[in-house]
Amino acid sequence: MALTTTFLGLKLQSPLLVASGPASHDVNQVRLAEEQHMGAIVLKTVCSDKYDHMRYWPRPRYKLLDWDKQIGGRSKYFTLYSYEQGYSGTLKDYWEFIKACKDHATVPIVGSVFADVAEDWKELALKCQENGADAVELDISSPHRPGSLDFETTFIAAINTVVKALRVPVLVKLAAGPDVLQQCKAAEKCGASAVTLCNRIRGFDVDIETQQPILHGYYAGVGGPWAKYYTFRHVAEAAQSIRIPISATGGATTAEDVIKYILLGASTVQILSVIMVNGWESVSQIHHDLKGYMQQKGIHSLEEIRGKALQVMTSPEDIIRWSGEPKTGARNLWKPVEGHGRS
Numbered sequence: 001m002a003l004t005t006t007f008l009g010l011k012l013q014s015p016l017l018v019a020s021g022p023a024s025h026d027v028n029q030v031r032l033a034e035e036q037h038m039g040a041i042v043l044k045t046v047c048s049d050k051y052d053h054m055r056y057w058p059r060p061r062y063k064l065l066d067w068d069k070q071i072g073g074r075s076k077y078f079t080l081y082s083y084e085q086g087y088s089g090t091l092k093d094y095w096e097f098i099k100a101c102k103d104h105a106t107v108p109i110v111g112s113v114f115a116d117v118a119e120d121w122k123e124l125a126l127k128c129q130e131n132g133a134d135a136v137e138l139d140i141s142s143p144h145r146p147g148s149l150d151f152e153t154t155f156i157a158a159i160n161t162v163v164k165a166l167r168v169p170v171l172v173k174l175a176a177g178p179d180v181l182q183q184c185k186a187a188e189k190c191g192a193s194a195v196t197l198c199n200r201i202r203g204f205d206v207d208i209e210t211q212q213p214i215l216h217g218y219y220a221g222v223g224g225p226w227a228k229y230y231t232f233r234h235v236a237e238a239a240q241s242i243r244i245p246i247s248a249t250g251g252a253t254t255a256e257d258v259i260k261y262i263l264l265g266a267s268t269v270q271i272l273s274v275i276m277v278n279g280w281e282s283v284s285q286i287h288h289d290l291k292g293y294m295q296q297k298g299i300h301s302l303e304e305i306r307g308k309a310l311q312v313m314t315s316p317e318d319i320i321r322w323s324g325e326p327k328t329g330a331r332n333l334w335k336p337v338e339g340h341g342r343s
């Protein structure tokens with residue numbers, strides 16, 4: 001029984017990855033992640049020089065919302081509201097950062113990049129590869145990206161160009177929304193090695209006392225444990241439509257969430273908010289509980305259950321529907337509508 005898995009040809013000690021963000025912004029964090037047996041680390045996204053301003057963060061840049069709201073017992077609910085854009089150093093610092101990660105850790109390192117024109121995406125991605133990154137993730141879905149960058153016109157060209165130029169695997173990170181399935185298919189067609197589903201979304205909040213927007217006064221990235229439900233759906237849909245692997249991300253805080261993502265077809269699961277809110281110890285707990293689940297179910301590898309829940313998923317045509325209004329206390333007297341349902 002082992003948590004080890006192979007993802008994009010990389011041997012990982014766990015299907016759990018550190019998602020790009022403040023927990024993968026320096027070498028010490030990478031070493032901490034390795035100590036916690038994380039499968040791989042997606043480094044904080046570096047932006048091209050055109051987006052130099054994104055390297056300077058407002059302070060404070062995070063606010064934890066809803067953490068004290070309780071329904072029933074102890075709350076496991078929160079919303080992480082943040083405005084942190086790119087890696088805070090220069091491009092040169094980032095290349096040094098990748099090299100240092102490779103010198104001080106053995107865990108696979110995934111560079112993460114953001115630009116606008118295809119040539120800039122390619123240049124950044126190639127530099128990641130050149131400095132030792134084992135894979136590169138294209139962050140085309142940041143909640144802070146400028147509105148002028150459109151999937152069809154900008155990102156398709158970027159994915160095509162990067163995929164052609166790189167020899168290491170290329171992951172394309174997408175955001176939740178009505179177009180995500182189309183985008184997964186397009187990324188696959190462009191030759192992407194995997195998709196990462198789903199980035200956080202852009203949200204907003206105001207303070208009713210001051211009657212002003214909170215924090216830095218503009219829209220922010222939002223996420224939290226609640227986000228997993230729509231990402232579960234996007235992962236399930238994608239797993240049934242594309243052949244390239246899926247790295248799930250969004251709202252996973254427990255082993256149960258990780259298992260659900262795998263049952264819905266994900267190969268790996270990227271986490272961040274739970275590390276930020278509960279510390280690195282939360283990773284030990286997840287790993288401990290994953291092993292407990294495998295033992296209980298007699299599973300030798302989590303790969304055995306990948307996509308299992310999809311095999312028995314029903315379709316809209318097969319959903320059993322009932323005719324007539326419910327009679328009080330007589331649910332079992334309802335009659336199925338003719339022609340619908342499996343009966």
Ligand SMILES: Cc1cc2nc3c(=O)[nH]c(=O)nc-3n(C[C@H](O)[C@H](O)[C@H](O)COP(=O)(O)O)c2cc1C
Pocket residue numbers: 019020021022044045080082084085086087112139142173198199200221223224225227249250251252270271272273274
């Ligand atoms: C403070 C913060 C900063 C983030 N920065 C990045 C980033 O630079 N690049 C990126 O691709 N995703 C970034 N993300 C998104 C995470 O990588 C991750 O996909 C997302 O938070 C969902 O996972 P979680 O619910 O476990 O946090 C950031 C998220 C947070 C909370």
